[in-house]
Amino acid sequence: MRNKTVIYALLLGLALGAPLASASLDATAVQAAISAAEDARKQAASVNGEWRDTAKKIKEAKKMLAEGYLAKAMDLATVAEREGELGYRQMMAQQEFEMPAFIKH
Amino acid sequence: MSKKILIAAALAVAVGLPAGAMATPEEDRIQFRNHFQDRFSEVPLEEYPNGVYAIDPVGRENWEAIEEFPPYEPFIDTGRDMWEKPFANGKTYADCFPDGPGIAHKYPHWDKDKGMVMTLPLALNNCREANSEEPLKYKKGPINDLLSYIAFESRGEVTNVVVPEDDPRALAAYEDGKKFYYTRRGQLNFSCAHCHVQNGGLVLRTETLSPSLGHTTHFPVYRSKWGTVGTLHRRFTGCNKQVRAKPFEAHGEEYRNLEYFLTYMSNGLELNGPGARK
Missing domain, CATH: 1.10.760.10 (Cytochrome c-like domain)
Incomplete structure (x- = not known):
């Protein structure tokens, strides 16, 4: 009985909390995240390190923003920004060429 | 003294570089x-x-x-037709590539005048553009017919990139x-x-x-x-x-x-x- 009450309370909390969390996002913040993602993508591209789907994610984030799905747009922009950062770091870490050890001869 | 420093510096650079980076x-x-x-x-x-x-x-x-x-045979046949068909100005690929069509072993090569690596598809498109033809797309479509024919005619040649x-x-x-x-x-x-x-x-x-x-x-x-x-x-x-x-x-x-x-x-x-x- 007590367990059931706790579960109901949790579900109610989630149901109420989710829209509140979403509502706390505004379009300006999402737009800023998309711009940051685009900057990160460009930085990766400048060293030939852009990943395959980063631009697609940014495009999708813009579409989600235009349709009012702010949380989804923010998620996509955040992932795309991280991809851009990692793509850049990946290439910068390999600026100095080294023959891999698996070629033994 | 300065000679010794130079030799020491050269040695340090040589030792410091990874082996692969130094190989010819x-x-x-x-x-x-x-x-x-x-x-x-x-x-x-x-x-x-x-x-x-x-x-x-x-x-x-x-x-x-x-x-x-x-399955590539029809592409060779179409490529042969492309090779032989004159451009609008009456010239053909053979005017650009007098040793053709068996020329695949000559590519890629270093083009000293252009200061770049010249690949066969790029050379074919250069030929087309020099004869006022539209360049072909590089991944799909008719360029593959032409390349199939050239590759077929080049069979038995040996890869020799310089x-x-x-x-x-x-x-x-x-x-x-x-x-x-x-x-x-x-x-x-x-x-x-x-x-x-x-x-x-x-x-x-x-x-x-x-x-x-x-x-x-x-x-x-x-x-x-x-x-x-x-x-x-x-x-x-x-x-x-x-x-x-x-x-x-x-x-x-x-x-x-x-x-x-x-x-x-x-x-x-x-x-x-x-x-x-x-």
């Missing part, structure tokens, strides 16, 4: 070949132009059956291609070499990874997956996408230099294009 193209090629001959000691060198079918006996049986009625010593830009292009080949890229963090040098012969899902040695000898290739013939740079694009990296422009500098390095690694191997692959 020929040293690279011998190392590359030895790697495969050690890894697949039972495979004769002349088998490598057959790609994965040099090391995959089951796949080879299927491939040999396919080769009885080669990195001329009198132009340091050629060596720089070769080194760029080499670096590209060994650089991890994309979300999966793989280099070309991880699949085709380190893990060649292992199975990835249902497919055996082909050895890199001989990779360039049989293009263009009819891939069952594509349902048509495609170019080497289309394959480069596909490989980059598979590791989730953004691919580069076909016959842009990155892929041209990559082709220069990769073809050099197959120097001495016979051309046997067009090929058929899964």
